Amino acid sequence: MTSQDVILGILMKRSLSGYDIKNMFETVFSYFYNASFGTIYPTLSKMEKEGLITKESVIQEGRPNKNVYSITEEGQKHFKAYMYSPLQANEFKSDAMTRLFFGEFIEVEVMIEYLEYGVSSTEDDLERLRKMYENGKSNSLMSQTQEICIQIGIENMESTLRILMAGIERLSHLKMEKG
Numbered sequence: 001m002t003s004q005d006v007i008l009g010i011l012m013k014r015s016l017s018g019y020d021i022k023n024m025f026e027t028v029f030s031y032f033y034n035a036s037f038g039t040i041y042p043t044l045s046k047m048e049k050e051g052l053i054t055k056e057s058v059i060q061e062g063r064p065n066k067n068v069y070s071i072t073e074e075g076q077k078h079f080k081a082y083m084y085s086p087l088q089a090n091e092f093k094s095d096a097m098t099r100l101f102f103g104e105f106i107e108v109e110v111m112i113e114y115l116e117y118g119v120s121s122t123e124d125d126l127e128r129l130r131k132m133y134e135n136g137k138s139n140s141l142m143s144q145t146q147e148i149c150i151q152i153g154i155e156n157m158e159s160t161l162r163i164l165m166a167g168i169e170r171l172s173h174l175k176m177e178k179g
Helices: 001-013 016-027 037-051 073-084 094-100 108-138 144-179
Strands: 053-058 065-072
Touching: 001 037, 001 053, 001 065, 016 037, 016 065, 016 094, 037 053, 053 073, 065 073, 065 144, 094 108
Parallel strands: none
Antiparallel strands: 053 065
């Protein structure tokens, strides 16, 4: 899976501006795919050169012109080839998990702070994902498969919160025993 595959999938439903595509990466896809601003626009440019998408410049009064991207027939073929290709193994990278794994080498208090930060950020992400889920359901904007995807995200975050809170409790007891 590449950023190109995700962008083609986004454009399968409708044409969008670069800003709208970037916004989807920052919201909907941020829970399971990471693409930076510096990746999205070069990828769009490359895809246009390869004939997978077209770009139309829309003139706006009082604002800069907006580029709207549409998928081509070739782009649709490319996307369908991706969808029918074998699944790739999930890739998971986490600075927090790496630090937690090596946590025995620093003070318990610091690890507790990291876990507390994890609780706070996971609660924020969970709230955003739940709102996205409710908005999508109430507006009938989500397909069945999109709903399943968001439900997996919600369940994963709820599980992560339980484990983080239990970890804070365990490390707090350890701190008291050492103290």
